[in-house]
């Protein structure tokens with residue numbers, strides 16, 4: 001079977017690799033290359049954690065993805081994941097923590113829950129005002145996102161896959177695909193893993209199901225001569241008590257302290273949207289940092305980025321066959337949390353396509369009213 005995978009981000013790259021390893025002939029195309037700067041997978045870093053509240057499907061996929069990232073590290077002899085742990089800051093009765101505790105216990109994944117006063121001793125970089133409880137997942141960590149996309153594609157090529165920088169013409173009817181240079185590519189099946197570009201490729205099916213939003217990201221310089229915010233000393237974190245639900249990532253590769261709101265920003269076009277973050281975002285992040293990380297209050301703004309989430313209505317993935325064209329598959333709707341799952345999503349798509357696993361109803365297009 002010849003499968004064409006379109007999109008070499010977290011979903012497409014891993015899907016191509018898993019299909020290749022199961023004996024398919026695989027052609028992987030990307031218009032701009034694996035993990036390029038406008039792709040959703042193109043940021044420096046992405047968090048991997050298994051605490052997902054009552055979203056048991058994501059917790060299960062994250063656990064499997066974790067195993068596969070680790071397995072690949074061993075196989076390739078290259079680190080892909082930086083251990084850091086992840087700290088959730090919350091009020092005592094936060095339902096997400098209760099549900100996460102149950103799910104992690106069932107999956108056998110370690111976690112700790114402790115009062116804010118204990119957390120303050122362990123993580124003195126934070127100011128714990130307004131926090132009642134901390135929930136810590138010690139196995140969580142940071143994936144070097146764009147670098148890992150490139151490594152997956154390189155691996156795909158070294159194992160015999162065919163990777164080409166080619167753009168599929170949009171919109172696309174997909175019985176055979178036409179490339180931007182006018183040539184055609186014929187395969188038995190097509191997997192469109194085009195992240196925020198998916199609704200433009202298939203407007204009739206996906207324009208109401210995947211909505212890209214603008215997400216502003218900021219990197220602050222850390223205090224000179226100190227490694228207080230480096231992985232190992234400082235965790236990934238998620239502040240569930242802040243109005244903007246900020247989260248952050250330690251200083252990886254000396255880029256600085258990374259911080260962003262998890263709220264969905266305005267609608268965003270991945271080609272024409274401005275990649276400049278708004279003054280309002282800077283102000284909100286500064287106010288938050290002054291309260292939660294006093295030692296960074298006057299830190300220089302080292303770098304900013306705009307990325308996009310590609311949100312489904314329920315924030316679960318959209319991985320399914322085209323409703324009218326069963327040789328066409330979609331893999332998208334990462335909704336701000338898809339990167340970590342890449343290896344498990346790729347494995348899932350290969351298994352379902354080859355008939356060795358049942359589809360997950362949680363990813364099906366039929367869960368929404370199509371049209």
Ligand SMILES: Cc1cc2nc3c(=O)[nH]c(=O)nc-3n(C[C@H](O)[C@H](O)[C@H](O)COP(=O)(O)OP(=O)(O)OC[C@H]3O[C@@H](n4cnc5c(N)ncnc54)[C@H](O)[C@@H]3O)c2cc1C
Nearest residue numbers: 007009010011031040041047168195307334337338339340
């Ligand atoms: C700021 C930010 C923070 C995030 N944090 C996390 C996190 O901490 N943890 C986590 O797990 N996830 C996180 N995510 C979400 C995660 O990054 C995405 O869900 C995931 O990267 C989506 O991958 P993808 O493969 O679906 O899309 P993409 O990475 O966008 O890949 C799609 C690819 O398709 C290609 N393409 C598009 N159109 C065409 C065409 N016509 N022809 C050929 N190629 C085409 C593009 O060039 C692109 O490379 C975050 C996202 C953002 C923006």
